[in-house]
Amino acid sequence: MNEDLIISQIIKNVYFREKIVPNILPTYFEDKENISLFKIIQGYLQEKVVILDQTTLLLRYSNLNKLNELFSIEFPNENINWLINETEIWAKRQALKEAVIKSADIINEGKDLALIDSYIKEALRVNFDKDLGLNWKEDIDERFRKYNETEKVLPTGYKMLDFNIGGGLPKRTLTVVMGQCIDSETILTIRENGVIKQIKIKELFDN
Secondary structure, three states: OOHHHHHHHHHHOHHHHHHHHHHOOHHHOOOHHHHHHHHHHHHHHHOOOOOOOHHHHHOOOOOHHHHHHHHHOOOOHHHHHHHHHHHHHHHHHHHHHHHHHHHHHHHHHOOOOHHHHHHHHHHHOOOOOOOOOOOOOOOHHHHHHHHOOOOOEEOOOOHHHHHHOOOOEEOOOOOOOOEEEEOOEEEEEEEEOOEEEEEEHHHHOOO
């Protein structure tokens, strides 16, 4: 993946920037100039700077030749979603590479091997798709439609559990199951349509 292309589009294309910058780290870049420039861009964005023109960047970045090269790179806006996908693949690869290097250091230094698992899991979580549903302000018609349609659920495969939770788990949701131990038996408390039920966990898996 061409790192200069990524940096140039971060500078010039706001849509690309908003998709990429929150999901990558400076250390993903291998070129020192790109690492330095990306950190400067991050600083500007934290300060709510929108237009990253050469004059603005030169206030904190002194390599004019590098900026000239980046601003000379042309890329068709029609292909920007393709570039986002390619950049995501690159980011995942770089994240895994970092995790492997850190893991090797842990082994060599005799540190807790459990850290390796956390590094790998963190790398695998790199994902540019943060869409968790609807835009509250913009998707009024779609939101109204969803309010009036039957919610689709995913069956868990356990008949009694599905029966007690309305057929399954709602799509695009995070479900946490907890149980309280009472008289040596774990009790699951479910709130459904305002009604609270208490069910013995073992009863859910008997069928």
